[in-house]
Amino acid sequence: AQSVTQLGSHVSVSEGALVLLRCNYSSSVPPYLFWYVQYPNQGLQLLLKYTTGATLVKGINGFEAEFKKSETSFHLTKPSAHMSDAAEYFCAVSDRDGTASKLTFGTGTRLQVTL
Amino acid sequence: NAGVTQTPKFQVLKTGQSMTLQCAQDMNHNSMYWYRQDPGMGLRLIYYSASEGTTDKGEVPNGYNVSRLNKREFSLRLESAAPSQTSVYFCASSEGRNQPQHFGDGTRLSIL
Numbered sequence A: 001a002q003s004v005t006q007l008g009s010h011v012s013v014s015e016g017a018l019v020l021l022r023c024n025y026s027s028s029v030p031p032y033l034f035w036y037v038q039y040p041n042q043g044l045q046l047l048l049k050y051t052t053g054a055t056l057v058k059g060i061n062g063f064e065a066e067f068k069k070s071e072t073s074f075h076l077t078k079p080s081a082h083m084s085d086a087a088e089y090f091c092a093v094s095d096r097d098g099t100a101s102k103l104t105f106g107t108g109t110r111l112q113v114t115l
Numbered sequence B: 001n002a003g004v005t006q007t008p009k010f011q012v013l014k015t016g017q018s019m020t021l022q023c024a025q026d027m028n029h030n031s032m033y034w035y036r037q038d039p040g041m042g043l044r045l046i047y048y049s050a051s052e053g054t055t056d057k058g059e060v061p062n063g064y065n066v067s068r069l070n071k072r073e074f075s076l077r078l079e080s081a082a083p084s085q086t087s088v089y090f091c092a093s094s095e096g097r098n099q100p101q102h103f104g105d106g107t108r109l110s111i112l
Helices: none
Strands: A003-005 A010-014 A019-021 A024-026 A032-038 A044-050 A056-058 A064-068 A073-078 A087-094 A103-105 A109-114 B004-007 B010-013 B019-025 B031-037 B043-049 B064-068 B074-078 B087-094 B107-111
Touching (some): A003 A087, A003 A103, A019 A109, A024 A073, A032 A064, A073 A087, B004 B087, B019 B107, B031 B064, B043 B074
Antiparallel strands (some): A003 A024, A019 A073, A032 A087, A087 A103, B004 B019, B031 B043, B031 B087
């Protein structure tokens, strides 16, 4: 069975500082990987996805993530945090089998941005 | 441009009551999903429907039933609600295999 581990349930950064949210996955074959963001009282929105090809993936709002097969990681970064980035972030993995896009989610990391 | 619409947004039930959560998508997606979100546990898949006419259990199906009414609609039913089912429920849809999922805004359900 697949699993996703997000290190750090809460991360606090200063506005303008680097954002680094960690995600490691466990899968027998390279999976498809996703990062989602959830703002208060809303559903999840897709930030970016990795399927095949280039291992550095750019997403919306200045976020990017790098797929590292050797480290089974898919960490999310943003060079300069903005107050509007405060939200909860979820890493998710989808296996390559089946007809549906079944996702296994990590437990989430809440990002706080301070002045 | 509604995307995924869930009704109701909020609901309070008493233990033992039944209820159906409704979900509809207007993106012509093949697959639909129901998740529950609990603090510190992320989202867990309850049931999913890979295509119209099919449904399958996810990680936490006990106490729930689903119906894929047509390509647009996928409902979740609690036959006899229990306090352990207090949660936020999200419906999602995707074009199909390994495609990103699009989420509704959730139904906040409290069971007393």
